[in-house]
Amino acid sequence: MYLVTFRLAPGEYDAEFHELNDAIQAxxxxxxxxLGKRTWHAPDDEEVLVVYYWETLDALESFGADSDHERAKRRWTEWYDAYEVTVTEVVEAYGSGFGEDANPFV
Structure with missing residues (x-):
C-alpha cells in the first residue's frame, strides 16, 4: 500500500477550484x-493534511496522469499559500483501539 500525504496551507478558493477539486476526487x-482518504485540520492554524491510500504505485501513477490533476498542479499558486506532497510505501500497519475503523483501507 502507498500513502500520499498532501499537506497544505489554504489560500483563497473560488468556484473553479471547487469544480476542479470535485473532478479530481471523482x-x-x-x-x-x-483505497480512500482521510483529512485532518490543525487545531491551531489553517494547515490541512489529506492522506490518500493507494493499493499500488501503478494506481497512484495512473491517477497522477489525470488531466484535471495535472491542470491543478500547474495552478496551485492560485489556491494554496504552500503545499507539500510525500509519497510513502507502507511496509507494515498494525494497532488497536479504533474498533472497526482501525484500518479501513486494507
Missing part, C-alpha cells in the same frame, strides 16, 4: 487501486 475514486 477521478481518484474511478482509478482502480484507490
Amino acid at each position: 477521478a481518484a475514486e474511478d482509478t482502480e487501486g484507490y
